[in-house]
Amino acid sequence: MIEGMSMPISAAQQEFSADVAYLNTATYGLPPRAAHEAMLAAERDRAAGLLVPAALDEAVTRSRASFARLLGVPAERVAVGPQVSYFAGLVAASLPAGATVLVADGDFTSLLFPFAARPGLTVRSVPLERMVDAVDGGVDLVAVSAVQSADGRVAPMADLIGAARAHGARTLLDATQAAGWLPLEQPDLLVCGGYKWLLGPRGTCFLTGTAEALAALPAIGAGWYAGDDVWDSIYGLPLRLAPDARRLDLSPAWQSWAGHAPALELLEQVGVAAIHEHDVALANRFRTGLGLPPGDSAIVSVPVPAGTAELLREHGVIASVRAGALRCAFHLTTTEADVDRALDLLTDRVEIPV
Numbered sequence: 504m505i506e507g508m509s510m511p512i513s514a515a516q517q518e519f520s521a522d523v524a525y526l527n528t529a530t531y532g533l534p535p536r537a538a539h540e541a542m543l544a545a546e547r548d549r550a551a552g553l554l555v556p557a558a559l560d561e562a563v564t565r566s567r568a569s570f571a572r573l574l575g576v577p578a579e580r581v582a583v584g585p586q587v588s589y590f591a592g593l594v595a596a597s598l599p600a601g602a603t604v605l606v607a608d609g610d611f612t613s614l615l616f617p618f619a620a621r622p623g624l625t626v627r628s629v630p631l632e633r634m635v636d637a638v639d640g641g642v643d644l645v646a647v648s649a650v651q652s653a654d655g656r657v658a659p660m661a662d663l664i665g666a667a668r669a670h671g672a673r674t675l676l677d678a679t680q681a682a683g684w685l686p687l688e689q690p691d692l693l694v695c696g697g698y699k700w701l702l703g704p705r706g707t708c709f710l711t712g713t714a715e716a717l718a719a720l721p722a723i724g725a726g727w728y729a730g731d732d733v734w735d736s737i738y739g740l741p742l743r744l745a746p747d748a749r750r751l752d753l754s755p756a757w758q759s760w761a762g763h764a765p766a767l768e769l770l771e772q773v774g775v776a777a778i779h780e781h782d783v784a785l786a787n788r789f790r791t792g793l794g795l796p797p798g799d800s801a802i803v804s805v806p807v808p809a810g811t812a813e814l815l816r817e818h819g820v821i822a823s824v825r826a827g828a829l830r831c832a833f834h835l836t837t838t839e840a841d842v843d844r845a846l847d848l849l850t851d852r853v854e855i856p857v
C-alpha cells in the first residue's frame with residue numbers, strides 16, 4: 504500500500520475465499536486469507552513443537568495498535584482479553600453497592616448478566632428508544648450495545664453519552680456489532696469482541712475508555728500478562744502491574760491473536776468510512792428489494808416463515824435466525840451479487856409487517 508491511499512473494497516474482497524453468499528457477520532466474521540494463514544501457521548507450529556509463545560506477543564501488540572487506530576484512541580488505553588462478558592464483569596465489579604445501571608431491553612446478555620449477577624446493583628431495563636429519556640440523577644452507568652445484536656438497531660450514541668454526562672453517569676458501549684463498520688462516539692468505556700465485524704477468530708476482545716474510567720476498574724483478573732514486563736511477571740510477588748490499560752489484560756489465546764492482527768490491518772487499509780458506506784448501501788439494496796424503507800444499519804432483520812434460513816443455506820446463502828426473525832448482515836466481504844442471490848430466494852417468503 505502507498506502511504507495515504509486506502510485499499511478499494513473490490514481489492515479487499517479478493518482476500519476472502521468463502522464460496523457462499525455470506526450474510527452472517529453478525530454471528531461471526533470471515534477471515535482474510537493472510538489472517539487465516541497466520542492462525543493456521545501458529546497451530547502448525549504448536550503441532551510441530553516449534554511454537555514460540557513470546558514471539559506471539561507481537562500479534563497482540565499489532566492487534567492492540569490496529570484496534571486503537573481504528574477507533575482513534577491511544578494504544579496505551581486498550582486492554583485485551585477473550586470475551587465481552589469478562590470486561591463487563593470488571594465494570595460491574597467497579598461499581599459501588601447500591602449503584603444503578605441503565606440497560607436496553609433485549610440487549611445481548613454478555614452486557615446484562617455481569618450487572619444482574621453482581622449483588623447490590625439495581626439494573627433498570629427500558630426499550631432502546633426510551634433510554635435517553637430514562638437517564639436521570641439516579642443512574643450511575645448506562646450500558647448499551649452500539650448496534651443491537653438481535654435486529655441491528657443503532658443506539659443514539661451521542662445523545663446517550665450527552666445525557667449520561669449531564670447526569671454524572673458513566674457510559675459503557677458494547678461495540679461488538681458496530682466496530683469495523685460504524686464510526687463510533689467515544690464513551691467512558693467501550694468493549695468490543697473481535698470475532699464478528701473485526702474479522703478475528705473467537706477469543707479476542709478489547710476494552711478501551713477514558714484514562715479516568717479505566718483507572719476506576721479493579722484488576723481482579725490480573726495474571727502474568729497484566730504485569731509491567733510480562734515475561735518478568737510470571738513468578739512471585741510483589742504485584743507489578745503495567746501502568747497503562749495493559750494492567751487489565753488477560754493472557755492471550757495465542758492462535759486467535761495470530762489470526763487477528765492481519766484482519767484488523769486489512770480493515771484499517773480499507774477504512775471504516777468506506778466500509779460503512781459499502782455495508783449500509785448493500786443493506787439498503789436488500790431492504791429495497793424486499794419493499795422496506797432504507798435504514799441506517801448493516802444488519803437487517805425480517806420476519807420469515809420457519810425453515811427459511813435452512814432453505815437459504817441449501818442454496819448457498821448463509822444467514823441466521825435471531826429473536827424469531829431472519830438476521831442478515833452485510834459487510835466488507837459481501838457483494839451486490841450476494842444480496843441479489845438472497846433476494847431471489849426471499850422475495851416471495853418475507854412477511855413485511857404493515
Ligand SMILES: Cc1ncc(COP(=O)(O)O)c(C=O)c1O
Binds near residue numbers: 530587588611650651
Ligand atoms: C453485542 C454483543 N456483545 C457481545 C457478544 C459476545 O459476547 P461474549 O464475548 O461474552 O461471548 C455478542 C455476540 O453475539 C454481541 O452481539
